[in-house]
Each structure stands twice: as structure tokens, then as C-alpha cells.
Amino acid sequence: MQPVYFLPKENFPAFLEALKGLGSVYAPVKVSKQSYSFKAVEKASEIAFEALRTILPPKKFFYPPSETLISYDDGRILEYQEEPEFKVIFGVHPCDLAGLGIMDTIFEDGPADSHYVRRRRMSMLVGLSCMPDKHCFCQSMGTDCPEKGYDIFLTDIEDGYFLQSQSTMGGAFLDGSGMTGILERAREAHKDRYKEFWIRRKDAFSIGFAPDNLRATMDMEWDNPVWEELGNRCLSCGNCTPVCPTCYCFDLVDVASLSGDSGERRREWDSCQFTGFAQVAGDFNFRPGPVDRLKFWYRHKLHGFDDAYGFKTCVGCGRCTVSCPSGIDDIVAVVNILQSSKKAENKSDAT
């Protein structure tokens, strides 16, 4: 077993200083009355420890909204690779750790996306425990207790943090001489408080659904009238996708210089909610209406990668729910409708 440690809260500034020794540290910072964003931090006082969901998930550090992939100049085609600087991402909650795990799988799968993978390898993820609010449903998606995906994980046990490491890098950092005087070996009392925390957290979820049979439910309820109703209200604005920790879709575009002899090929985040996303030549559109695109999105989030990778692509962070201007990206509410209508039908079958 990896050794576990206790970090008294008064030692946190020293812990942060040590992290800064590895590279720039980014953490949730309060940017408006209700919103948080991962930003570079210098001091512990800048960190919003209470933040639940940041506006954008931490995928932005490894997969920026827009980036150059290749360039060309006078007939030569060149790979564009910046040398990534080492980043420490602090305060990553369980849902976002799971989200990054999914992004890792997609981008590492051969042929690997070097642009993402190189940045990701030059990073350390420091997780932080949280208490769910009324939009969190990571428990239903099975991503509430991080078992992998972090280098170091901090569980808040009142007067301090209970520290676990998982990677070689995280382990070496905690075991290293730099932590002398900052960390203590966790004692039995700390371990008890750690266990109590996770039990308390388990009971703190106010919303959710039974995650079994999501695929069968979606298949059976593909023609449920709720889809039309939601589709009619969807603005196809695409707000729901950039905020999602697992939305990976992009467009590739050329940006040519004025002379036309040189330029760049860039990638930009795209959204499956935009009209032309699945359109092919001859004006065939596989998902012409908002309802088709919304159903596709729900399906993809709830079981779309079961075949390709064996996981679901929703981690239950609730970002889409809070950022949808029409209030229709309420996965929990929709799944509950789909699951209950099944029961209602069963009842009418029986009579």
C-alpha cells in the first residue's frame, strides 16, 4: 500500500510552495459571484476551495479551444509542436478526474494525438474532495470515488487533508524530502475521519437515478414524446458541449496567410449540437433537427462509448444542466422520465 499522509491546513501554503517548485500551479479561482475558473495561482488565498464546478473543466489545459497542429510554408509541411511547460492542476474533483481519464483514453488511442498527450504527460493532477450540490450526480455515473486518474488526492478532514498518491510522480513527491515538516504520517484518527467523510458524502447526494440498463432504457424510449418536447426547446446554441469534461469533438480549419504560400492548420472545439455537424455532401443530414442532435448527445453521454471503449461519457458534473439556457440538459430529470415511463407502460401492459 502507498503510504498515506496528513497535511494540517496551516501547512497548506508550504505545500503549495512545494507544488510551485514543479511548475505553474492552476486552481479554481472565484471569477464572479457564482462562477469559478481554473487559473494560475501564486498564493493559497487565491484558491477557491469551496468551488464545485468551474465554468470550463480542466480539459482546456491539454486540449485548448483552438490550437495549431501543422504549418506549411513555400511547399514544405511542418509539424507544429510547442514544448509544453510543466503544469500542476490543483483542486480537481472526482468527476473531472474521471473526465480527464476519458479524454486520455480517446486521445491516447492509436494513432495517439501527440498534441494532447505531450501536454498531458507534462502535468500533475492534484485532486480535492467535495460535497455535492443539487446538480451533482457523479454517484449515479459511478465516478464519485476516485480510484485512479490522480497523482495526489486530498480529502478534506476538517483541520487538515488526508493525502493519497497514486502515480509514481505523486508518490515520489509526497515521500520526498521536500515534504519534511509539511506532512505527517496519517494516524488511525485521520484514517477514521477519512472513512467518515466518504460515508457522509455518499449520503449527501440529493439527486440521481439507477444507472443499470441505461442502454436498454435509451433504446426502448427512443420514441418517447419527451424528446420532441425537449427538441422544440433546444436552441442549438452548443453551450452544453464546451463545458462538458468529456466533450472532445473538433473541427479542423486552414488559416492561410495573405500571400497564400504559407499558413496553418488549426483545430477548434466543435459541437454536435450545431446543424451541419453530421451533414454530408448532397445535403444529407443524419441529424437534421435539434431533437435528433439532442437525442444523439444524450445517447452518447449515457452509453455511447460502451462499444468503442466500454465506458459512459457522462461523469455527472452537472455543468450542462447549469449552462443550458433552455433548462433541458437535465440528465437526471430526463433519465427519471425515461425510466418511469417504462414502469407506467409495464403497468398498462399488465391490466
Added chain:
Amino acid sequence: MQPENIALKTPYLPVKGTIRSIQPMAADNYLFDITESTGSLASCKPGQFVELWVPGVGECPISVCSGRVGESIQLMVRRAGRVTSALFQLEEGDWVGLRGPYGQGFPMHEFKGRNLCMVAGGLGVAPIRSVWQYALDHREDFGKLILIYGMRHTTDILFRQELKFLLRRRDIDIFIGAEEVMGPELPPIAAQLGRVTDMLRLADISPDYCVAVCGPPVMYKYVIEGLKKKGVPDAQIWLSLERHMKCGIGKCGHCFIGGKFNCKAGPVFALPEIKHAPEAIECANGEY
């Protein structure tokens, strides 16, 4: 920091190809012969595709349309929009970018030793040409061969010269049909009036045939129905599906069908693999 980073190369880097010849085949349909010196495309298999890049404009997926790819690759391109129009402005000697080959292509090894029917609708003839060229190059490996090629107008016919030669061969049965006669006469080739589905009825297809299909999205449903009537089991029907594609390597998400990336798992699927996936066969807009 980690040495493995150094080895990691971008998968988005095209190789440079030079346009060796451009051959107009029909209005807005040109055959491009492109040479590529690194040999990276030599492993192209029938039904695979490449990402063709016009620098400064963009990329688009185009099927490999020759059964033999050596130092040159043939691409049959229809002028459809931005990238393809820009390609039509280029001249012999100009350079383009190529990435690939991508996708799984048709399972030629499964077809070996069996009767094979090839069904092409419109521009779907491009990938199907790579299948017939391969089959004729390895003629003794295959049983009976049938080619069905349908198009909207008689003037749309592609590969007319090649088909004229093929029509003289006795070891392949060919049905060519158009829905409408355009211009003064039928093309000087044994064609008939009718749709792909009409020709399917005429062809002597027994349930032991394997079938390779490529055409516009709306065509599939009707071809599948026609093959069902002939008693061909689903597992012997292979369809090449078109989807919007950007990356070609399972990253950009544009080509997703059911639970799979069309660019990686497809574009060719056996019917049972996709039969129940929403959106795979049915196309919301368009009647055939």
C-alpha cells in the same frame, strides 16, 4: 521531461503528393492521379480512404478508387463545396497533402473463394471500382462476379472507357442503369433505364453471394430490401457508409455512428454490426 515525448509525432501531418494528371469524367467529376514518393499509401486496400488536403482551404475524405496503389493513387472527386472546388482549380504539377490510408475497407479476404456482387450508386462507384479492380486482378480467387452501377442521369456515368472494356469480358456480369436520359442519346455503352433496385431484380444473385455496396445514404434501405428478397443473409452484406469526417483517426467525433467511429471501425460494415444503430441506415431526409 519524459523522453518518450520526443518520439511522439503528430498524426495530422500529411505527406506531399503531386498531381500527375487530371481527367474530366463527367460534369464536376474529375479523376485525379496523384504521385506520392514516400510510399505511405502503398498499403491502400479497396474501400479505404485518404484525407486529401488543399493547402489553405482544408481537407476532405476521398475514397481510394484504384485496386492497385503504387507510387500513384487515383481519386475520383466530385465538386461539392469549398475544398473540392479549390481542388478543381489546381493543375497538373501542383501539390496537395494526403493522409492515410484510413478505415477498414472491404474484407477482400472474406470475399475470396465466393461469388461477389458489387453495387454502386452514383459516386459510390469510386470505392467500388477499387473492389472490381482488385477482384479482376486476382480473378482466380473469386467465384462469379456481378457489378451493378446505377446513376441519376445517363450523362453522370464515370469510368465509361473502363466499363466498355469490362462489358466485353465474360467473367463479370455488368448492369449499368440510369434513372433518366439526358442529352441526345444513351451513352454509347450498354445501359438501361432504371434504378439500382431494378437491376438488382434482374441480376442472378443467389443467397450464397457476398455483396459490397456503396452509394448515397438514401439508397441503402432499398438495396438491403432487394437483397433480402434474393435470400442473401445480412452477414454477407457489406456497406460503405458516408459520414462527415474531419480527422479520419477516431478523434474529432464527426463520423460517430451508433457506438463506433465510422472512420476507424468503418467506413465498411457488415450489416449485422450496424443494423440496430439509430441513424446508420435510415436517412431522415430524402426518398430514393
